[in-house]
Amino acid sequence: MKNKVNGSLFASGILFLIFLSALFLGQLEFYDNQLSFYRAEINMKEAQTMRNMAQTHHLHDNQELKFNTGKVRFHEQRYEITLKNGQYYSFEAFK
Template identity: 90%
Template sequence: MKTKVRGSLFASGILFLIFFSALFLGQLEFFNNHLSFYRSEINLKEAQTMRNMAQTHHLHDNQELKFNTGKVRFHEQRYEITLKNGNRYSFEPFK
């Protein structure tokens, strides 16, 4: 009987660990998705801010304006923004 009790306790302990490790990994994945979403939102807002600054400086065709977070180039009636992390955005001028 003792071996039967030990076996069921061992199996219960393993199932308990599997359940909580799956729960923990699920939470990690959930928060990782949130962080990547917020990171992309921050990059988009930085690019929009850089576009706004470039538009107030009245860039002409093929002129560049450099910031500490990237650079803006006005090309063919569009603002092309390249951030330091490699993300690229393209915006039309607002009126």
């Protein structure tokens, strides 16, 4: 009888630890997804800002403008932005 109590106590302790670790990993996954979304949003806003700055400088075809976060090239009525982290964006010119 004593062994049965110890075994069930051990099993319930293991199940409780599994539950807590699953809860912790779920939270980590949730916050990691939020961070990925915010990073993508920041990159998009940086690219849009660089496009706006390039448009105010009136770039001509195949001209390039460099910033500390990347570079903008005007090519065939589109602004092609390459950020330093490797992200690539392409925007149409405002009319």
